[in-house]
Amino acid sequence: MKKAIPVLLMMVMLVGVVLAGCGDNSPSSSGKPSGQAERGDSSKDSNASKEPVEITVMLSGPGVPDLDKNPIWQQLSNDLNMDMELNVIASEYDQQLNVKMAGGTPPDLFNIGKVPLTEMGRQGLLLDLEPYLDDMPNVKALYDENLLNKGRVDGTLYALPKRADIPMDSLWIRKDWLERLDLEMPTNLETFKEVALAFTNEDPDGNGKADTYGITGTALYTFAPIFGAYGTGGPGSYAIKGGELVYTTEDPAFREALSYIADLIAAGVVDPEIMANKGTDDQQKAFQGKAGILFRGWGELVKDSYVEQYKSINPDAEWVQVGALEGPGDNYMSVWDLGRTPNRLAIPKSLEKSPEKLEQVLELLNYVTGDGKGQNIVNYGIEGTHYKVENGEVVPLPAMSDLDYSWQMQLTARDELAYLSVKFANQKPYIAFAQEQPRLEVYDSFIPVPQGVVADDKTTYETEEITKFIYGRRPLGDYDQFIETLYKQFQLQLYLDSAEDTLTELGYLQ
Structure with missing residues (x-):
């Protein structure tokens, strides 16, 4: 290497x-x-x-x-x-x-x-x-x-x-749909599934048509809060549990999460196009009233222009954040890559x-x-x-909107929370909510790809096979065989060795 x-x-x-x-960073008038x-x-x-x-x-x-x-x-x-x-x-x-x-x-x-x-x-x-x-x-x-x-x-x-x-992403839900169906905000995996079923089967928009899904999203990212409730991350991440390196795809908790996700899909509560959705496809479906739950960043849902957009479609629509779900593993909202x-x-x-x-x-x-x-x-x-400074706080002036390129000049970046609170004052509660959610720490961006392997090949295989598992096209009983293939054909041990060496060198593993 x-x-x-x-x-x-x-x-x-x-x-x-x-x-x-x-x-x-915190502004200073001096x-x-x-x-x-x-x-x-x-x-x-x-x-x-x-x-x-x-x-x-x-x-x-x-x-x-x-x-x-x-x-x-x-x-x-x-x-x-x-x-x-x-x-x-x-x-x-x-x-x-x-x-x-x-x-x-x-x-x-x-x-x-x-x-x-x-x-x-x-x-x-x-x-x-x-x-x-x-x-x-x-x-x-x-x-x-x-x-x-x-x-x-x-x-x-x-x-x-x-x-x-x-962190900017969190779980979002249609509050007006909850109220229409007299449902409580979901707090755990059981109540989450109940709400998803109701949003699919009980006509939450009141149009008399069976045209809604409980959940939409983009690929396996859709299920980040579910993996988090099982105390693990999505596929292909490197975590440390009990002082030991854990590759999430072979974490027993990950397999349990797949079983729960497969049940959701079999119940028909998940947008069948999640694996094909790209860009803002899921956001637009949510705005159009086709689904009532999704996992997204606040910047793609509650910026002023987006609120105006979905309110123009349905003035009663109200998207609100949901806290991390309780589950058998923990209550992480998602992962956070310490190396990013x-x-x-x-x-x-x-x-x-x-x-x-x-x-x-x-x-x-x-x-x-x-x-x-x-x-x-x-x-x-x-x-x-x-901008001007009032009582020690930065207050934007209209001309600040001309500096949409300013991030390029921020060579070492910035104190993100303070900056976003100035730039997006109306969104401060959503920003703080997302930041405060518990996240499972992973180390993905620290880990170099071993020489002689093609990381994209392994990632593609993992994604394809995990998709088969959750859609019932391959039985979960084959999961051990799937892991064995990762080791034999895609040299997973080389990745784990690289991770072990790197994280030990950096002091994260002893």
């Missing part, structure tokens, strides 16, 4: 998954980061007569406005006395990064996915950031070991992960030879992190133009 490959070959073969994400003077305000003021330091930043995702139309970019450049060339690549990002790295012209700061992070780190192309944490006090104060672990390869900190977002991060930032090792540039990159990262002006700029824009 740790064997190096030639640089040029690696650059051709490298494939990375690069995700973009978004967040904020604009001073906690515990120190702002490096961008004070340390640069004395050098204002110097020429700006030129740095290049390369990010993945949708484009951002040019400098003359990007007040965030302008303000950062002014505050830090730098000339930042910002390149945001919408497609084929990994290929373009590979070309620059192989050609000896890497950006000074860039996004990097998990796979290229591993390969480039082992090839010696990336700077070890550990010795530079003291030069970024805001970063050092906010980044604990769990967060830093997301940027490590073989124990070396080759990337600065974006701070993670917060919206993205990672890396610095090429070659930048060591340009100390002025390196200092500027470190100062930029420090400035946009923490409680202070730099974080407020990338989150909310310019004070007085895009």
Whole structure:
């Protein structure tokens, strides 16, 4: 797994998954980061007569406005006395990064996915950031070991992960249907099934037609709260129970959950198209009154525009959140991947030879992190133009809506709860509810794919066979045989060995 490959070959073969994400820290009208003077305000003021330091930043995702139309970019450049060339690549990002790295012209700061992070780190192309944490006090104060672990390869900190977002999904139900049928809010698996049956069979919309289902959703994600009630996660996750590594697909609790789900499907309470639903198909079915229960993020149900949408179809419709269901295993709403991060930032090792540039990159990262002006700029824009501060709280101004690209400028992300509470004030109760739900911790994003296997093949097989089990096309009595196939044909033991080694190295397993 740790064997190096030639640089040029690696650059051709490298494939990375690069995700973009978004967040904020507590706002401050004074604009001073906690515990120190702002490096961008004070340390640069004395050098204002110097020429700006030129740095290049390369990010993945949708484009951002040019400098003359990007007040965030302008303000950062002014505050830090730098000339930042910002390149945001919408497609084929990994290929373009590979070309620059192989050609000896890497950006000074860039996004990097998990796979290229591993390969480039082992090839010696990336700077070890550990010795530079003291030069970024805001970063050092906010980044604990769990967060830093997301940027490590073989124990070396080759990337600065974006701070993670917060859980946003939860179970939702049509409250007006409950009231019409004189039903209580479900709290456990038994009452959940009763409600699903009633929503399917008792004409909850009162139109005299048998045209509703209890539950809709998208693929096996539909059943996350049910797996959680059995104390396990969906297929293919790595959890730690009683100090031991557990692969959820072979967890006995997972098999029990499949039996319960199979009963729901056999009873006809589940939208028969869940495995085909994509994007917002399930959301639209819910809005159209075709189902009364689904598992979704608050942002796809109760943003103002969505409420207007479903109210226009049925003014009496009311979607509300349901707490995690009690079950024989526990009452988790879903899983939460401790290794997840919206993205990672890396610095090429070659930048060591340009100390002025390196200092500027470190100062930029420090400035946009923490409680202070730099974080407020990338989150909310310019004070007085895009937001104002009242009683220590950020209040959006109309111009903030012009900054829909601001998440791209949030290099180290943000304090998600504080940020979302500003951006979506009407949704604060839903945001808090989702965040507070219990989640089973898993470690999926930490685990590297073993060499010599194709992860997609295993995932496809698991999904296909589990679908057969829940739809009755394969008896649950064959489950041991299914697990045996995972080991023999899809080399599951290699994945487990990789997980064991990685989680031990990072300190999660003893």
